[in-house]
Amino acid sequence: QVQLVQSGAEVKKPGSSVKVSCKPSGGSLTSHTISWVRQAPGQGLEWMGRIMTVLGIPNFAQNFQGRVTITADISTNTAYMELSSLTSDDTALYYCASEPTTASFDNWGQGTLVVVSS
Amino acid sequence: QSALTQPASVSGSPGQSITISCAGTRSDVGSYTLVSWYQQHPGKVPKLLIYEVTKRPSGVSSRFSGSKSGNTASLTVSGLQAEDEAVYYCCSFAGSTTVFGGGTQLTVL
Numbered sequence: 743q744v745q746l747v748q749s750g751a752e753v754k755k756p757g758s759s760v761k762v763s764c765k766p767s768g769g770s771l772t773s774h775t776i777s778w779v780r781q782a783p784g785q786g787l788e789w790m791g792r793i794m795t796v797l798g799i800p801n802f803a804q805n806f807q808g809r810v811t812i813t814a815d816i817s818t819n820t821a822y823m824e825l826s827s828l829t830s831d832d833t834a835l836y837y838c839a840s841e842p843t844t845a846s847f848d849n850w851g852q853g854t855l856v857v858v859s860s
Numbered sequence: 861q862s863a864l865t866q867p868a869s870v871s872g873s874p875g876q877s878i879t880i881s882c883a884g885t886r887s888d889v890g891s892y893t894l895v896s897w898y899q900q901h902p903g904k905v906p907k908l909l910i911y912e913v914t915k916r917p918s919g920v921s922s923r924f925s926g927s928k929s930g931n932t933a934s935l936t937v938s939g940l941q942a943e944d945e946a947v948y949y950c951c952s953f954a955g956s957t958t959v960f961g962g963g964t965q966l967t968v969l
Contacts, residue, residue, distance in 0.1 A: 777958070779906075779960075786863070786949060786963040789951070792958070802957075804957065837905070845895070845953035845958045848908045851905075
């Protein structure tokens with residue numbers, strides 16, 4: 743199974759933005775729909791949005807509309823999630839996951855810890 | 861879009877069966893056969909157990925099964941084993957968006 747490799751942990755100031763990457767090792771991004779899911783410390787899973795990489799069409803959870811950007815760069819075989827206007831509530835582990843059928847996530851990245859602190 | 865409703869915790873003894881419910885609405889669980897279930901052990905990445913309500917990915921034990929009735933989906937774990945102790949999440953498509961349940965802690969007594 744193709745492994746999804748995410749970028750490393752980030753520490754950000756409130757009000758700033760963070761950009762997390764997700765790259766499949768040994769496979770092509772164009773064969774995937776990629777979703778982003780986050781998990782705050784001790785909390786449950788929260789779906790943020792997805793991108794159909796072949797078409798480049800994203801959609802987002804209402805909670806993140808206007809604050810999240812999800813893109814896929816076919817030339818570098820990498821998907822990105824950028825979250826802006828960060829607050830301490832955005833401190834979480836951010837996962838990318840492949841979505842072979844709608845709303846099923848069969849392969850997860852290792853997670854990227856984002857800490858928002860002044 | 862509100863989260864799906866799961867019980868906070870369930871428990872069972874080894875060998876028993878347990879069922880975890882996942883209550884949604886007509887906008888999500890009730891309208892689509894696109895419900896999935898995940899198992900997450902502490903410090904680990906979630907693992908897909910069930911997709912499209914009843915289907916099991918290859919490699920997932922047949923002790924895990926899924927079903928749906930109306931706006932509520934269910935995950936049954938039969939023949940409980942110590943290794944099944946984990947948090948379980950349901951997930952449903954909700955018409956261009958996707959929503960998770962709050963998670964259920966399964967304790968094997």
